[in-house]
Amino acid sequence: MDTTQNPWGVMTAPSLVMFDLDGTLVDSLADLAASVNFMRSSFGLPPLATETVRQCIGKGARNLVGRTLPERADDLDRGLDLFLEHNGANIAVHSRLYPGVLPLLAALRDAGVFLAVVSNKPTVLCRQLLDVLEVADWFGTVLGGDAVAQCKPWPDPLLLAMEQAGVVAPAAVMIGDSSNDFDAARAAGVRSIACTFGFGEPWEMELADSRIDSLEALLPLPF
Numbered sequence: 001m002d003t004t005q006n007p008w009g010v011m012t013a014p015s016l017v018m019f020d021l022d023g024t025l026v027d028s029l030a031d032l033a034a035s036v037n038f039m040r041s042s043f044g045l046p047p048l049a050t051e052t053v054r055q056c057i058g059k060g061a062r063n064l065v066g067r068t069l070p071e072r073a074d075d076l077d078r079g080l081d082l083f084l085e086h087n088g089a090n091i092a093v094h095s096r097l098y099p100g101v102l103p104l105l106a107a108l109r110d111a112g113v114f115l116a117v118v119s120n121k122p123t124v125l126c127r128q129l130l131d132v133l134e135v136a137d138w139f140g141t142v143l144g145g146d147a148v149a150q151c152k153p154w155p156d157p158l159l160l161a162m163e164q165a166g167v168v169a170p171a172a173v174m175i176g177d178s179s180n181d182f183d184a185a186r187a188a189g190v191r192s193i194a195c196t197f198g199f200g201e202p203w204e205m206e207l208a209d210s211r212i213d214s215l216e217a218l219l220p221l222p223f
């Protein structure tokens, strides 16, 4: 099989495709940076560059706040409240689906594939973002970082999504943009595809089984 031509790496349809959310389905960086900088301004702190915020995304909201509020390590809970409240109220001011999301979801659904979102973002914000961008109905399961005791890079949320879909690991694929996604996939025994256009660093992309520069590269489906 020529996997350079076929980033899916399989010729038969997976039964379940799990998508990361931030940096994979949705370019949410500007809104996340705005919420981080709202939080920082509430503490009288100067804004961070968007690029700096990008490097801190991936291990959930609490981790993001901890990394972007190092001056106030004792105020993490208040910082998290400020961040979550602002992000909830401004979930998609700038956030947009990446090119190719809708045709990909449609093609997968037509192929009978169960679709899931497995994110480290809080579940309520995942649902809100998917609703506002009018794609919530595509997904049979939406699991945020609070859906399990240990979020990505632990395999737990992928295992839960597979359980909910009634699918075993060899029949599942994880599409993401960070080491959290690919480490979780490997630990769950699931094939992974890296979105190089997302928020991860180049070294992280090497942890996936294959890489794509656009979701459009996943079409036409090879199965």
Ligand SMILES: O=C(O)COP(=O)(O)O
Residues within 6 Å of the ligand: 020, 021, 022, 023, 057, 058, 059, 060, 061, 064, 118, 119, 120, 121, 122
């Ligand atoms: O909220 C985060 O830390 C990242 O969310 P993601 O798992 O959808 O990329």
